[in-house]
Amino acid sequence: MSDTTLSEEDVDPTPRLGRKRDHSRDPEILAAALDILAEKGYERMTVDMVATRARAGKATLYRRWPSKAELVIDAVACMKSTHPADLPDTGSLRGDLVANIKAPAVKDGERKLRIMAGMVSLMSESPEFADAARSVIVEPRAAALRTLIRRAIDRGEVTPDVDVHVLAQVIPSMTAYKSLMLGQAVDREYIITLVDEVLLPALGLPAP
Amino acid sequence: MSDTTLSEEDVDPTPRLGRKRDHSRDPEILAAALDILAEKGYERMTVDMVATRARAGKATLYRRWPSKAELVIDAVACMKSTHPADLPDTGSLRGDLVANIKAPAVKDGERKLRIMAGMVSLMSESPEFADAARSVIVEPRAAALRTLIRRAIDRGEVTPDVDVHVLAQVIPSMTAYKSLMLGQAVDREYIITLVDEVLLPALGLPAP
DNA sequence: TCTATACGACACTCGTCAGTTCCGAAACCA
DNA sequence: TGGTTTCGGAACTGACGAGTGTCGTATAGA
Numbered sequence: 001m002s003d004t005t006l007s008e009e010d011v012d013p014t015p016r017l018g019r020k021r022d023h024s025r026d027p028e029i030l031a032a033a034l035d036i037l038a039e040k041g042y043e044r045m046t047v048d049m050v051a052t053r054a055r056a057g058k059a060t061l062y063r064r065w066p067s068k069a070e071l072v073i074d075a076v077a078c079m080k081s082t083h084p085a086d087l088p089d090t091g092s093l094r095g096d097l098v099a100n101i102k103a104p105a106v107k108d109g110e111r112k113l114r115i116m117a118g119m120v121s122l123m124s125e126s127p128e129f130a131d132a133a134r135s136v137i138v139e140p141r142a143a144a145l146r147t148l149i150r151r152a153i154d155r156g157e158v159t160p161d162v163d164v165h166v167l168a169q170v171i172p173s174m175t176a177y178k179s180l181m182l183g184q185a186v187d188r189e190y191i192i193t194l195v196d197e198v199l200l201p202a203l204g205l206p207a208p
Numbered sequence: 209m210s211d212t213t214l215s216e217e218d219v220d221p222t223p224r225l226g227r228k229r230d231h232s233r234d235p236e237i238l239a240a241a242l243d244i245l246a247e248k249g250y251e252r253m254t255v256d257m258v259a260t261r262a263r264a265g266k267a268t269l270y271r272r273w274p275s276k277a278e279l280v281i282d283a284v285a286c287m288k289s290t291h292p293a294d295l296p297d298t299g300s301l302r303g304d305l306v307a308n309i310k311a312p313a314v315k316d317g318e319r320k321l322r323i324m325a326g327m328v329s330l331m332s333e334s335p336e337f338a339d340a341a342r343s344v345i346v347e348p349r350a351a352a353l354r355t356l357i358r359r360a361i362d363r364g365e366v367t368p369d370v371d372v373h374v375l376a377q378v379i380p381s382m383t384a385y386k387s388l389m390l391g392q393a394v395d396r397e398y399i400i401t402l403v404d405e406v407l408l409p410a411l412g413l414p415a416p
Numbered sequence: 417t418c419t420a421t422a423c424g425a426c427a428c429t430c431g432t433c434a435g436t437t438c439c440g441a442a443a444c445c446a
Numbered sequence: 447t448g449g450t451t452t453c454g455g456a457a458c459t460g461a462c463g464a465g466t467g468t469c470g471t472a473t474a475g476a
Binding site for chain 1: 449450451452453454455456
């Protein structure tokens with residue numbers, strides 16, 4: 001799904017004529033779309049805004065994506081998902097959780113939350129938007145936290161009785177709540193509070 | 209703020225002439241606005257939809273509220289807030305938390321979440337929408353949970369060391385996350401899971 | 417009864433935005 | 447070099463929605 005923009009080329013039998021499409025512009029356009037989506041929301045974002053921010057013509061966008069909806073879905077689907085394999089391994093769960101909070105990751109997380117916010121009302125009506133957002137923004141983060149907790153269980157640090165699936169949602173849901181519902185910034189310090197006051201105690205570990 | 213619709217009458221010095229405005233229609237119109245807001249979101253909701261659903265003319269709406277934005281803000285502000293004083297008191301925190309999950313309250317909570325969802329992208333740009341939504345939907349629920357936890361502390365059931373403010377957000381944020389981000393229904397059973405697997409353990413109480 | 421207003425219903429204006437088309441310039445290929 | 451396509455830019459079309467005005471009817475006070 002992430003190579004939608006290339007698929008027609010692969011299938012196309014005719015070795016096209018004339019000037020070639022400059023696919024190096026795709027990422028800039030998609031990034032511009034995500035920027036505007038994050039700051040305005042889907043409905044208040046206009047295709048003209050995206051074209052202007054990407055320093056492209058609107059016709060260029062419509063030559064590549066058939067509609068605003070497809071452009072946004074592609075932009076979300078092509079987002080680099082959060083660090084697939086570079087999970088920390090410090091030997092303790094708290095160490096892993098804290099090491100997982102890097103300054104750029106927090107800023108990046110806040111941006112992804114804003115992008116989600118811009119799509120929330122659409123997601124309940126359109127499964128395509130919902131799937132794109134969930135598989136790229138929501139799921140990777142939850143998967144990372146599940147892995148860290150499972151490692152702690154394997155290590156014997158945490159009892160296997162805990163509900164990994166639910167507890168892995170504590171940090172993502174509470175940061176989303178603070179940012180979207182309360183309108184407050186989520187910083188490193190707040191996430192550490194969540195780790196020490198909520199997640200670790202809920203796992204039966206003592207707060208430091 | 210909730211009596212915005214009446215204020216001009218109070219101040220108006222002239223004892224108006226002609227047919228009187230039928231204020232008994234206000235609640236129906238505001239309820240229709242909330243319904244459409246919940247199912248479509250602010251941007252996709254049209255004033256015509258609200259008028260039609262309320263079986264009213266569009267002019268009637270504009271005679272009462274100067275704009276779509278003010279209509280929605282008033283609709284949200286006039287929502288009945290969740291049970292102000294009828295908090296349960298069963299003697300144990302778990303008993304209180306479980307007793308607090310009544311079937312209508314869960315359904316009502318889901319609707320309020322949908323209403324929030326319809327305004328999330330606006331809230332970051334317009335403090336008026338944000339304040340209305342937070343003071344009526346978000347804050348009362350958090351306040352109720354803070355009260356239940358503080359009672360448990362006073363009772364000696366829970367240590368006073370806990371971060372009441374943060375822990376009172378566990379249930380609201382995780383139900384909002386499940387509903388809005390994951391697109392899954394929130395039922396009584398799930399809330400009990402949150403109580404037993406997250407909140408009570410985080411407060412240092414044993415899961416039953 | 418007379419006048420003024422509210423009512424629902426509908427037509428209307430006006431701005432905005434998705435999507436299309438055209439332009440001159442540039443780039444690719446035969 | 448000439449035909450074909452892309453580019454950014456801008457004008458254009460068509461639909462839709464916020465807000466207004468009008469019409470016939472209903473209801474209030476004078």
